[in-house]
Amino acid sequence: MPKNLKYTVFLVLIAVVAYNSFYFKKLDDVKANTGSNAGEKFDAAAYAQNFWTAKLLPASAHATELSTLIPLLKTDEAKAFATYSHALGIGNIRYFLVKGDGKITAVSDNDVTVSLPSGEVVKLATEYIFGNAARDASGLIKITEFDNTMDLNNVSAELNKIIRNSVLPTLKSSAKPGNTITFIGAIELNKAHLHLENLEVIPISVHEAAGMGVREKE
Template identity: 75%
Template sequence: MPKNTLNYAVLLVLIAVVAYNSVYFKKLDEVKASAGTTGGSTFNAAAYAQKFWTEKLLPATSNAADLPTLTTLLKTDKAKGFDTYSHALGIGNIRYFLVKGEGKITSVGNDDVSVTLPSGETVKVATEYIFGNAARDASGLIKITEFDNTMDLNNVSAELNSIIRKQVVPSFKASAKPGATVKFVGAIELNREYLHLNNLEVIPISVEVH
């Protein structure tokens, strides 16, 4: 082999080795996870949840669906009821609704307060087990594109539930008495495929007792 050709071949090998060690690939999910929702800084779920609660969720309560009207619609046209009023960040049959109602308190338990609506339906307003994604998803105001990973999404749910437990439930439990009138806005979870409208449980967002 001519000397010039040999030198050229060696040079090509060296370039290939340097290029191989200089370029590497990572999964997109890994890059996003390392960057975080805020592009490098640690995502503050508590701050996000408090801002969402104050600036978006509480104002959205004025647009909540009337609960008796919604249940009537779901009984007659389930598809329309879900398509019009439900929200969820994930795919599947579990959907969430932002609802409002007014009725008489019939009983106060350790875990919830039973409320009978003028329609005769009874719903339970939760006071103990505040968990899940209902408060986060019911309004449809949070978009999954705001987040880079599911951990941040789950943390927002946890923080919103914490706000309800600390800011909504204590005053409600203190004033809830059988026979009192209560106005509430809250979130409910329903399964599109296996729809059950009896004993609905409402996660409270806004409650007034008279």
């Protein structure tokens, strides 16, 4: 076989092998077939509702008493964070699932101020509900459950929506200065810049201590 012909045949074989080694797919098809539920779009609203009902509300029974947490934060900050806080990532921002009771001393457009029996003051947020406190405070969500950060962030948004739609309306309409309430909520604290004055609590469950009927909608 002539040398030029051998060279041509060799090139053809290389081209055939290369062609069969690669295939192309539309980008949308690739995206649709990635993740734990290939071909299915993540339903953040459904996930959040299930998490709220099946995990977060039951876990609230084991929330940390503010009467325990606040003094510990003042005397042994490192132990308080190590024992009671949660977060999905590393860093100074940590979240706590807390509970307490006290007398309402003020009601504003943005929050309800509650004086605890210990004399500490906390504010139950009633207007600006955002961030990851409700999602991360219990420590029951794992980052490995999600294929991307957008899904994770959407879960936070949906949990905050549940709070706005199911917890805040009755709290805002029924809370009055002088009433005594019990509450469960989530707080965000920064280890590097710890401020305990007027702690803000994202409410998860609120009840009037004497049965006045301040309850979140189921």
